[in-house]
Amino acid sequence: MTMLTMTGPRAATHVPPSHRRAVLTFARREFRDAMSSRWFVLYTVAFTLLAVGVSFLSLSGSGSHGFAGFGRTAAGLLNLVMLVVPLMALTAGAATIAGERERGTLLYLLAQPISRTQLLLGKYAGLSLALVCSLCIGFGLSAGVLAWRAGGVGVGSYMVLVGLTAMLAIAMLSVGVLISVVSRRTSVATGLALFVWLVLVFVSDLGLMASSIVFQLRVQEIFALAAVNPLQCYKMGAIVHLNASLDVLGPVGAYASYTLGPAMPWVLSGSIVAWIVMPLLLALVLFNRRRSI
C-alpha cells in the first residue's frame, strides 16, 4: 500500500477497511454519483430513446418478411452505438478524476487509508457498472420493441451485440480515465475526450479511407490498420456475429475471414480488450506517479 501524504487529522477510533472493501466502497460511491449525474442520465435517456426509435422505425417500415437479415435494424443500432456509446464512456471517464481534482475532493479522498490504485480501480469499476446498466436499459427496451414486432435480430446475436457493446463502453471508459488522470481541469478533460471521440469515430476512418486510396494500401494493411481502432473491431465483431460472414465488408472482410477463419472473433475482441487494459494500466501508473493533487 502506497503511503499517502496525510493532510487531515485521522480519527483514532477508525478501523481501516480491507483493501477489497475499500475498492468496493469507492465503486458503489462512483456508481451512485454516476446515476445521479445529470449528464449520465441524459445520455442514458438519449441512448434508450434512439435505440427504441431505430428498432421501431426499421421494423414498421416494410415488414420483415420473417427474415433475420442484416437489415436496417442491425445497421442502425450499430451506427447509433458507435456514435453514442464512445461519447458517453469517454466523457464519463474524463470527468471522474479531473472533476474530483477541480472540486478539491480528490485531496479528501486520497486522505483515506487506501492506495491511489484502489481509488482509481474503485472509481473505474463503479463507472463500468453504471455504463453497462445504462446500456442494458437501452438494449432491453429495444429488445422489447423487437419482441413486440417479432422480427429483426436473433436472440443469441442480440446478446453478443450487447456484450460487445459493453466491452466497447468499458474500453472507451479506460481511455476516458486516462485522459482524466492527466488533466487538471474538467473542461480540459472533456475537451480532450471529445477530441479523442472525434478521432476514433470519424477522423481515423476517413484518414484510413484517404490513405488506402492515395497509397493504394493492400487489403492486409488496411485490415491491420483498421483492427487497431476499437470501433472498427466492434463493428466487424458485430457483423461477424449478426451475419456470420464478413463479405459484407468487401475484399478486406473477405481477406480477414479467409486468413483468420475461426480466430476472427478472438482477434477482434482481443483488440478491444487491449484497449481496456492498456489505457487503464497507463492511467494507474500515471496516477500513482503524479504527486501533485
Added chain:
Amino acid sequence: MRTAIVAMALLAATTLGQQPVSVIEQRIDRTQPGSTLAIEAGVYEGNLQIRKPVTLVAQGDVVIDGLGKGTVVDVLAEGVTLKGFTIRASGDSVTGEDAGVRVLAGRAIIEANIILDALFGIDLRESPRSTIRGNTVVGKDLEAERRGDGIRLWWSHDAVIEDNIVRNSRDMVFWYSQNLCIDRNRVSESRYGLHFMYSHDTTLRENDLEGNSVGVYLMYSNSITLVGNRMRNNRGPSGYGIGLKDCDDIAISGNALLANRVGVYIDNSPSSMDSTGIFQGNIFAYNEIGVLATPNTHDNVFTGNAFIENEEPAATHGRGELHRNAFALDGVGNYWSQYAGFDLDGDGIGDVAFEPRSLFGQMLASEPNLRLFVHSPAQRAIEFTARALPELRPRPVLVDPAPLARPPVIEVAFKGQGVVGSIPMALLAMGLLASSALVVVFLARERGLDSRIARGAT
C-alpha cells in the same frame, strides 16, 4: 472414411442381410421388359447395371452400396424407373465422373431416392424426356474444387426436375438441354444452385436456393422464365441471388431475393440488340447490392419490384450508370425503401423521380476496399458531405421516373422460414431490464456509504 464404410457394411450385414447387386441383376434378367420388380429390404453391394426397361421399386429400406468404387447405378436401357432406393458410396474419380445414378438412355424416372456420399448425384446424359422427382442428394464431403454436381443434365431435352433436395454439392447444372420443367427444388451449401449452360426455353418455378455461392446462374441460355423462386443468403466472393451472363429474353417475376451479397448480377444480358430482360414484381431485400450490372448492360426493364433495405439498391460493376435500362414501364416504377419523395395526389406513384446518389457508393465502385467502412459513422459523414456540397454530388446511378409510394403486394410463399421467436426476445428484454434495475436498486439503497467514507475522515 474407409473404416466407417466397413463398419457400416458390417453392421448392415448382421442386421439386414448383405448381398451382391448381381442378385438384382439376375432378377432383371429373368423378367419381361416393362414389368415391375419389388426389391426386398437389405444392402446390395457393388455396381448395378440396368440393361432392360423395368420398374424397380424398393420395398422398405433398400440400400445399394457402391463401396466407394465407380458409378453405383447405371441405367443403360430406355424407360427405366428407379423408385425409393438409398444409393450410397460412389467412387470419387473426377475423370471417371463417378455418380450415384447415371442415366444413358431416355425416358427414365428417378423418383424418391436418397443418394448419399456420391461424387455426382444423378447424371443424365443424352436422356431426353426423363423425370427426376423427389430425390435427396447429399454430396461427398470434399473441398469445393473436387466436388461433382448434385444433378446434371447433358443434352437431355424435355426433362422434368422437381421436388429434389440437393446439399453439399457443386451445381444442379443443365447443359445443352431445352424445354425443361424445373420446379420446387431446394439446393443449399453448394456452388451454383441452378446452373444453365446453353440451355434454352425453360421455366423455373418455386425453387429454394439458400446458402450457395450463386442461387441461379444463367449463362448463354435464352428464353428462361423465373417465377416464384426464393434466393436467400447466397454469399461469398460471387454471392449472387441470380446471375445472368449473355442471356436473351429473360423474364424474372415474383421471385424473392433476400440477403444475398448481390440480388441480381447482370453481365451483358441481353446480349442481342433486339432483346429485352424483364424484372417484374420481385422482392429485393437485405442484399448488400440489389442489382449489380456491368456498365455496358442495356435494355432491361424493372417494374413493380420492391427494393427493401438493400445497402445499395443498384450499382454498376465498375464506373458508370445504369441509364441504358428502364426502371419504369408504362408509368409504373418500383418501390424503393430509401425513397424520400412524396405522393401528394395519392395515386400511389411518387411525385418526384427516385435518383439515388451515393458518394460513398460511387467511391466503392472504383475502390472496392472501402467497403470495409460500410455501416460506420464515417460513411454517413461522407454521404452528408455530398448532400451539403453540391460540387461533390455524384450522378445518380439510375432514374426511376415513377417510384411506387407503397411496397407492392408480392406473394412469395415462404415455407419453413424461421421467424425469430418473439418470446425469447421478450425474455431477453425483461432479463436485461430487470438485472439493470436490480443493480441500481441494490447499490443505490445503501445510504450509509457517504457516511462511511466521511467517518474515515472525521
